[in-house]
Amino acid sequence: MNNLKLHSIQIPADAPGQHTQLQYYTLSPPKPSAKIYIQAALHADEQPGTMILHFLLQKLAASKHKPLAQFTILPMANPLGMQNIHLQHHTGRYHSASGTNYNRQWPDLHKLVTQDNHSLHKKLSRNAANNRRLILGETKKWLKAQTPASALQAHRLAVTSLAYDADIVLDLHCDNNALKHIFTFPQFMPEYQDLSDHIQAKAVLVAEMENSGTFEETWINPWLKLARQFPDKNIPPPPFSATIEWRGQGDVGETPNKKDAEQLFHFFQARKLISGTPPRPSRGAVARHFNATQVLRAPEPGLLDYRVKPGDRVKVGETVADLVALQGPDAFRGRTPLKAATSGLVLSTNYHKYVWRGASVAKIVGSKPLPDRGDFLLED
Numbered sequence: 001m002n003n004l005k006l007h008s009i010q011i012p013a014d015a016p017g018q019h020t021q022l023q024y025y026t027l028s029p030p031k032p033s034a035k036i037y038i039q040a041a042l043h044a045d046e047q048p049g050t051m052i053l054h055f056l057l058q059k060l061a062a063s064k065h066k067p068l069a070q071f072t073i074l075p076m077a078n079p080l081g082m083q084n085i086h087l088q089h090h091t092g093r094y095h096s097a098s099g100t101n102y103n104r105q106w107p108d109l110h111k112l113v114t115q116d117n118h119s120l121h122k123k124l125s126r127n128a129a130n131n132r133r134l135i136l137g138e139t140k141k142w143l144k145a146q147t148p149a150s151a152l153q154a155h156r157l158a159v160t161s162l163a164y165d166a167d168i169v170l171d172l173h174c175d176n177n178a179l180k181h182i183f184t185f186p187q188f189m190p191e192y193q194d195l196s197d198h199i200q201a202k203a204v205l206v207a208e209m210e211n212s213g214t215f216e217e218t219w220i221n222p223w224l225k226l227a228r229q230f231p232d233k234n235i236p237p238p239p240f241s242a243t244i245e246w247r248g249q250g251d252v253g254e255t256p257n258k259k260d261a262e263q264l265f266h267f268f269q270a271r272k273l274i275s276g277t278p279p280r281p282s283r284g285a286v287a288r289h290f291n292a293t294q295v296l297r298a299p300e301p302g303l304l305d306y307r308v309k310p311g312d313r314v315k316v317g318e319t320v321a322d323l324v325a326l327q328g329p330d331a332f333r334g335r336t337p338l339k340a341a342t343s344g345l346v347l348s349t350n351y352h353k354y355v356w357r358g359a360s361v362a363k364i365v366g367s368k369p370l371p372d373r374g375d376f377l378l379e380d
């Protein structure tokens, strides 16, 4: 039996009478070998991760195996987003007051710890461990000096303060209707192939993102940028940070999430972050650059009639869905085939069949870079 501790941080509201509690758990041996940070539902309408962490907490509490690392676990990382209920509909992706995507515009810690701080350069050395302490120390100093101007900022400051010194950061999301997949930076692969193997990921999509402001990149970029800025110093590698898209929004329940939690537990065992030896996993997907994944979008509003489902393989030119016209001379009679621009695995489709112009229809994981993917690889 392991002793999980429940913590609570109060986030003052912008409006009267609506303070929010951010609750999370920690579990640690007296001398942890590393720090692991896991959160779910930063996009508050993506619930599989919350259920997975529910089962992971149960397993951690009941297991005879001991934690060797410190675990910080936020099953509901974004209580602000849980409040976004409008007309009986929950929209958890955007902050309702500002329109901010909850997984964008996270602070650029590199800029923040290096701005007006000319002394950092002088203090950095060839000693990686000292550099790490120094950089984390500067980050902590910056975090402590902040006075949030809104509930959203207070929430981000609370979460950043819990995650900034972790060695592994896992951000659990989900797609709309999809297979399990991982987003991370190419620098981590194939070193972290074992995560893909243990959770049986169907795709690992890698891209080095610099200015998207996602939660995932917040923990990676400061270290990469410092290493480029000071090539003569020994800047340690970044912590491992990944976004795991845990299937689709409806995939919440004991099946399949209890097994998902066990797979994560086994990954931690394999990494010697929890005692015991896990079963040997079979091979998960290997990394592919995200610019080889087609994001098929609706060219006009319509009703989708899919020809494929997640898990199917398509060839270039094959019809993914027909789009039934909802307006114009062909209204309710015409069908436009929407075709695959690459050969590969159908990773996701849209649960909603009414789509508007620009709405995502499917993601197809190919192996050749697609010229129209451009620099911005995220959906929004």
Ligand SMILES: [Zn+2]
Residues within 6 Å of the ligand: 043, 046, 103, 173, 174
């Ligand atoms: Zn998400």
